[in-house]
Amino acid sequence: MYHVTKQIHGAFFIDGPGGTGKTFLYNALYAEIRLINKIILPTATSGITAANIPSGRTAHSRIKIPLDPLESLACNIPKQGSLAALLRETTLIIWDEASMAKKENIESLDVLLRDICNPNLLFGGKIVVFGGDFRQVLPVVPKRTQREAVAASLDTEDSFVQLPAEIVQPYDVATPQDMHLTSVAFPEMDMLPFSADIFTTRAILTPINDDVDIINTILIDKFPGEAVAYKSYDSMIDDDYNIYPTEFLNKLCPGGMSPHELILKPNSPVILLCNILPSSRLCNGTRLICKKIFPNLIECVITIGHYKGEHVLIPRINLRPSESSGYPFQFQRKQFPLKLSFAMTIIKAQGQTLNKIVVYLPRSCFSYGQLYVALSRARQATNVSVVTDINVDQASFCHVKNVVSYDILHMAGII
Template sequence: MKRIKLVENMRAKLDEVFSKYLLFVGNGVEREYKKCYIKIPSEMIIPYKVMKTSLRQLINHIYGKLNDYANNLDAMTTRAILTTKNEFVDGINQLFIEEFVGDMVKYYSFDQIIDNNEHSVTEEILNSLVFNGIPPHELILKKNCLIMLLRNINPAEGLCNGTRLICRHFERNVIDAEIINGDYKGKRVFLARIPFVPNEGDKCPVQFKRTQFPIRLCFAMTINKAQGQTLDYVRIYLPEPVFSYGQLYVPLSRAKCAASVKMSIKPSNCNKYCDRTKNIVYKDLLKHVDEDD
């Protein structure tokens, strides 16, 4: 068995300066201004203001007039806002769907307690519960809006966790959608509600089952969900620093050149600068890999 080391970012190979910067960020050798904090090039920065203002700036930078893209699907599907947590993703997607052209369609989940002896939890409480990988009780959609699949439904036909789609038509119990990425791009599929149960690690106060369409909006998505994707335009929203290994490198490296990346960083007590953020890299781990080679 031969070990092969990846040393070049193929997406950004036509922008040598950006490619080198990505390599430095990924290897943890970009200059640190304090422990783990690095400076982002000024041309990538959109100065952070209050939350809603900063989000609207990001939306305007990536889409301009959002409704112009409702019928320009190729352009719309090659851009995204990336952030760290689902709570930030949900807030951004809510702004998007409110401004997106078209009539709203709402789908509600069917939530039920698994333990029939548990009577203290009301349906309203179940509806309010939110967990990673489980769709919300209320799904708000519009024709041509972007969605992402949350489960492996049929990998052999391109329906995998993380597949991006566009809503084409709505029925009471079926959503007609079109795959927009991967080998099955352009394929029309029909999605139905399926059951979801929280994982043990979710620390759910009560065992319950939610039956809902296995999707969520994805004008914005978490950094982790963006792994492996190539985008023409990337906007990175960091109201909090990244919290895991490689989580800064991933969004920066989704684009092909520096001009395609913009970032908004919220200053904090730990970091008062809007152009510096945390870069978490396990240098000792990389060192051992290099020594093994």
């Protein structure tokens, strides 16, 4: 605030572990800047994180960062346009979860602000507040002179963490796993009727998409109400020889895309898979509750952020897999950009804070920071439950694998 009142440029990074109040700090900054009638632009790397701040938008949406930074760092903002004028008048820019962004995205912001404001000052002389938690994402360090040193720094160590007995939920191996998960995460589903509000502040988290899909399929079958199945329209792009039949495309479901057959019921929880209208919080990662189901529209209620409780209409749109999917061809799927969210991947939950978390570990966490992210999504440790492949007698000695890159953390100055 000293920099704001004295009009001094500067860049800050707010480093804090999950749940320690970074979002509270951003909201306090937002309120203080608006009280003195100055402009503040809150952004975040992910849509679900942006929803936690008033007027929050994803950084890509707000400043038009190019999707492929290897082609260009220039943001698609004309110097004489209204957005450029807004950025010139802006006093402070917030970028939450900046630790998740590519470094080229940060460079794009610097290039943009230097271009439209002051070319000789960092970020064009604006005050920028970055925030994040490198404990949740693997930091990338500069290359060293010897290739062997770089390879050594990338080695990971698998350490086993003993979980407190009070958060471990043992189960009888004779009990079906879905019944156990339901009783721990959503016990109300066994006591009809129940309110859909229970799905707005709770979630089941698990490492990979395959387990997420299995849990969601089991729970939507158990969910009361009449099911409606929406099938997608799949087609190849630039396939003149019809090598890949439609039936083959129907079986594909890369990350970030809706399944070919989307089964929904009224009041079932869903998550949005792409940015439809960021200004109204319809971003990738926004959680919703289905209210009314029509042939070509789905009426939902937003359950998170400052637009919580607002009714929105979700249409079918054309979805394409990302280049990272690794397919040797391109196809598109016309489908509702939704997926059931009784369960989510741990990565998808990054940036959220919920009242109750059930961490389902049928297999070990396989990437850096995954276990830490999962266990830090609830406000209190007493609201975290871990369901893993143990029985009652082993609950006091439950160990789970945690992937840690100690050398890189040391080089980054974190430990």
